Amino acid sequence: MSKSPEATFRFGSVSSSVFVQETNGDNGPKRKFRTINVQKSYRDGDETKFGNSFTLGDMPSAIRSMQMAQAHVEEKEAEVTA
Secondary structure, three states: OOOOOOEEEEEOOEEEEEEEEEEEOOOOOEEEEEEEEEEEEEEEOOEEEEEOOOOHHHHHHHHHHHHHHHHHHHHHHHHHHO
């Protein structure tokens, strides 16, 4: 079963999704961390598909969505250390 993202930032056909992961430290407490998945949606006939290859024209949207995801992760990390 797939976990839902904590947040998704979409610009055109490109999106960056933030997922919360949890690990059990060998000798320490459980630790949460965040990962970012960047993808592009496209149509193949009547079907919507997703890929992780970007053209030059996709780059501004990919960069912007990743910047928004980075700001989100930094904000959440600041809450933990505050």
